[in-house]
Amino acid sequence: MTARVVEVSNLVFGYDKRDKEQTLTDINFSVNKGEWVAVIGHNGSGKSTLAKLLVGLLEMDDGSISIAGINLNDNTKWEVRRHIGLVFQNPENQFVGTTVQDDVAFGLENINMPYEEMNNRVEEALKMVDLSELRFHDPSRLSGGQKQRVALAGILALRPSVLVLDEALVMLDPGSRRELLLTLKQLNKSSDMTIISITHDMDEAAEADRILLLEAGRLVDSGKPSDVFSKHQQLEPPFSEALRRMLKRQKNTVPDTYMTEEELVNWLCKSHLKM
Amino acid sequence: MNKLILGRFFPGESILHQMDPRAKLLAGVYFILVLFVANNWQSYGLLWIFTLVVMYLSGVKFSVYIRGVRPLIWLILFTVTLQILFTSGGKIYLDVGPITVSNFGIISGIYIFCRFVMIIFISTVVTLTTKPIDLTDGINALLKPLKRLKIPVDEISLMLSISLRFIPNLLDETQKVMDAQRARGTEFGEGNLLRQMKTLVPIFLPLFASSLNRAEDMANGMETRGYQSGEKRSTFRQLAWKRKDTLCIGTMIILTFGLIVLRTGGFIH
Numbered sequence: 001m002t003a004r005v006v007e008v009s010n011l012v013f014g015y016d017k018r019d020k021e022q023t024l025t026d027i028n029f030s031v032n033k034g035e036w037v038a039v040i041g042h043n044g045s046g047k048s049t050l051a052k053l054l055v056g057l058l059e060m061d062d063g064s065i066s067i068a069g070i071n072l073n074d075n076t077k078w079e080v081r082r083h084i085g086l087v088f089q090n091p092e093n094q095f096v097g098t099t100v101q102d103d104v105a106f107g108l109e110n111i112n113m114p115y116e117e118m119n120n121r122v123e124e125a126l127k128m129v130d131l132s133e134l135r136f137h138d139p140s141r142l143s144g145g146q147k148q149r150v151a152l153a154g155i156l157a158l159r160p161s162v163l164v165l166d167e168a169l170v171m172l173d174p175g176s177r178r179e180l181l182l183t184l185k186q187l188n189k190s191s192d193m194t195i196i197s198i199t200h201d202m203d204e205a206a207e208a209d210r211i212l213l214l215e216a217g218r219l220v221d222s223g224k225p226s227d228v229f230s231k232h233q234q235l236e237p238p239f240s241e242a243l244r245r246m247l248k249r250q251k252n253t254v255p256d257t258y259m260t261e262e263e264l265v266n267w268l269c270k271s272h273l274k275m
Numbered sequence: 276m277n278k279l280i281l282g283r284f285f286p287g288e289s290i291l292h293q294m295d296p297r298a299k300l301l302a303g304v305y306f307i308l309v310l311f312v313a314n315n316w317q318s319y320g321l322l323w324i325f326t327l328v329v330m331y332l333s334g335v336k337f338s339v340y341i342r343g344v345r346p347l348i349w350l351i352l353f354t355v356t357l358q359i360l361f362t363s364g365g366k367i368y369l370d371v372g373p374i375t376v377s378n379f380g381i382i383s384g385i386y387i388f389c390r391f392v393m394i395i396f397i398s399t400v401v402t403l404t405t406k407p408i409d410l411t412d413g414i415n416a417l418l419k420p421l422k423r424l425k426i427p428v429d430e431i432s433l434m435l436s437i438s439l440r441f442i443p444n445l446l447d448e449t450q451k452v453m454d455a456q457r458a459r460g461t462e463f464g465e466g467n468l469l470r471q472m473k474t475l476v477p478i479f480l481p482l483f484a485s486s487l488n489r490a491e492d493m494a495n496g497m498e499t500r501g502y503q504s505g506e507k508r509s510t511f512r513q514l515a516w517k518r519k520d521t522l523c524i525g526t527m528i529i530l531t532f533g534l535i536v537l538r539t540g541g542f543i544h
Contacts, residue, residue, distance in 0.1 A: 055499050078503060086499045093489045094496030096433075098408045098440050105511035107500035112509045122511070140444060154500060 005162055005194050006031040006054070006084075010063035013046075013053055017061075023049050024217045027063070033161070034192040036185075038205035038225075040235070041214030047198045050214070051166040054196070055086045068161050082111065085155035089167040091147040092140065100142075100150050101126070101135040107158045125157035129183060145176025152180070156187070163187075165197040169204060181207070202229075206238035206260065226258040240264045284406050289334035290519060291404040296413030298520035302527050303401040309531055310390050318537040319389055325530055326393045333400050343399040344392055351391045359384040411436045412512055430504050437493070444489075445482070452481050 007030040014022040024046045031037050041047050052058045054065060056077035065072040068083040088094060097103030101122050108118045126132045129149040134142065139150045148168060155163065165184075169177045181204060187193050197208065205211055211228040213221040213235075221228055229241050237245065240261040248254040259267065286292075291299070313319050330340060344351075361373070362380035369376040402410065415432035422428050453463065461474050 052495070057495055057498060078501060081499060081501050088492065088496060090492060092444070093492035095440065096437060096493075096497065098406075098436070102408075102511060106497075106502070109508045109511055110501040110503070110506070112507050114509060115511070115513060118509065118511055140440070151496075158500070 003033045004030045005033045005068055006196070007066045008054075008063070011050075011053065011060055011065065012062035013049060013058065013060050015049075022061070022217055024053070027219050029212055029219060029222060031162070031194055031196060033194055034188070036188050036195045036197065036207070036209045037212060038208035038210070039196065039198045039212045039214060040200060040202070040205050043200075044216075045214040046217040047214055048166055051086060051164050051196075051198050054164055055084055056080055057086075082158065083160055084162040084164060085158060085160035086164045086166060087148070087151050087155055087168040089170055091151035094151060094154075095139045095147075098138060099136050100131060100139050100153075103139050103150055104153045104157050107154055111158070121157045121159075122153075125153040128156055128187065129153045143176070145172050145180065148172060148176075148180060149183075152183075160193070162194045162196065165195065165199070167198055167200070169199070170201065177201075177204075202236055202238040206240070226260070230258040283403060285335050285339070285403045287334050287404065289332060289404065291329070291333045291400065293517075293519065294404075294523060295514055295516050295520045296405050296409040297416050297514060298516070298523045299401050299405055300410070300413045300417060302523050303397055305527050306397050306530075307394055309527070309534060310393065312531070312534045312538055313386075314538050318534050319386060321530070321533050321537055322393060323389070326396050329400055330396060333404050335400075335403050339403070340396055340399055344395050347391070347395060351388060354391070355384045355388050358387050407439045408436055408512070409514075411439065412510075412514060416514060427504070429508065441489070445486070448485060449478065449482060452478050 009028050011024055011027040012022055013024040027050070039047050039050065049058065053060055054067070054072075056072055056074075059074070067080045070076050070080050070083070072080050095103050096106045104122045104125055105118055108121055113121070122135075123132070126135055129152050131146065131149050131153060134146065139147060142150065148171075152168075163184075169180060172180065184195060185207070188195050197204065199205055206225045206229070208225060210222065211225050212219060213228055213232065221232065223231075225238070229235060229237050236242075238261075240263075241258055244254060244259050244264055248256070253271070255267065310322065313322055330337065359376060359380045361375070362383055363375040363377050364379035366378045367375055368378070405413070411432050414435070415428060418426075418428045418432075456474070456477055457463070461477065463474055464471060465474075
């Protein structure tokens with residue numbers, strides 16, 4: 001069995017301590033090293049709160065979180081943050097530097113890394129997100145996709161073992177979203193980086209190894225995209241599944257089970273479907 | 276907003292642009308101090324030659340510097356007028372009660388005018404040829420000794436550089452809010468002063484709100500990237516002291532000697 005890099009048990013959190021209603025109630029899950037997990041759920045289901053709890057921006061009321069074997073608490077949160085990085089939805093408000101490379105270096109400056117090593121790391125991170133040519137540019141003057149790349153590079157330079165994306169791809173146009181997703185996929189495969197992607201884009205979620213479904217602060221289900229999407233019909237399905245269901249209504253020969261995009265394409269080619 | 280020259284940066288390749296911000300800052304501050312050594316037309320002449328040569332070296336058009344002086348011209352003239360009216364001595368041209376116009380007064384008025392203008396010119400040269408971020412780095416480096424006195428120099432310079440970096444965002448946002456208000460029929464710059472001030476309220480409120488949100492995002496972003504105030508940090512932007520910079524300091528020393536030689540003892544001659 002592969003190592004568990006994230007372990008969350010009995011996590012409870014509420015913003016307003018006077019309130020009986022908690023934002024997150026009794027969350028239990030773990031993520032293996034190199035796994036890609038998507039967290040989905042409606043607005044207000046506690047997805048972003050979970051992200052902030054994972055990096056210690058919010059303090060949990062009860063339960064425990066352990067990242068790369070370190071138990072997260074107020075004393076260890078700085079150490080934990082060297083293992084887990086969080087990319088936010090809006091990169092614009094997080095730029096510290098006035099050039100791309102300055103901003104990428106910010107996290108490294110914080111851990112007091114010597115200049116030579118810092119320079120290498122910045123170069124490496126910029127190469128990973130394909131931004132080497134723009135290193136002297138002002139990040140706030142870049143396009144949305146490029147901005148999010150800069151933010152990502154700023155985290156990647158720290159070489160975290162876990163990357164949390166909090167709706168990081170939502171604001172991007174479809175083109176740059178696909179590109180960035182591809183970059184992330186490669187990182188996930190090649191360097192065994194664990195990715196926890198919080199999203200309400202079902203197509204993005206369908207690409208994940210596993211889906212965690214949150215509803216009103218509770219973890220309702222966890223499983224492979226195919227299982228989750230077939231079991232919870234109320235969820236807006238990813239494109240391939242939506243298409244399958246539509247075809248199913250038209251013609252009965254369409255298979256009854258969830259299909260990934262690839263499976264659906266293969267089936268369509270073989271079926272000589274005539275409508 | 277666009278008319279303000281002091282504090283702006285003009286991209287360029289001149290020798291002054293390539294200099295270390297620390298050298299420029301030191302030389303700039305030193306120049307303001309050494310100005311007060313001059314006390315006759317010869318020494319002021321030397322200072323003017325120095326100022327004009329430096330301005331020429333910056334590669335920025337002369338008219339830009341004149342525009343830099345313009346917002347302060349009334350303050351300068353006011354001071355000069357006071358100096359002329361209330362200094363006595365030498366040949367007196369006019370004497371009405373406490374007001375005396377004398378040749379001493381006129382001369383010292385001219386000197387004060389020169390001092391003001393040269394201070395503005397030289398500090399404009401420094402800001403025009405130095406990127407704001409380099410300027411904050413320079414200030415940070417020069418204030419380092421204050422750390423011994425427990426003054427949070429690094430924090431202050433980070434604050435400075437983050438504020439600088441948010442200026443364009445805030446300007447953009449102001450524009451957006453103003454456009455949004457215009458679309459709802461607000462007219463800016465119309466009516467009496469009270470009405471004009473009233474139209475500013477719906478601009479400032481959303482700006483404040485969004486600035487607070489930005490600040491929170493920023494703090495979250497900085498914290499997740501491991502920023503802890505008071506913790507030792509390394510710096511990615513490196514300052515390099517070059518031959519040019521030593522040369523610049525050398526020039527300042529020569530200027531000082533020149534002024535000491537040219538100045539005359541006594542007050543005004």
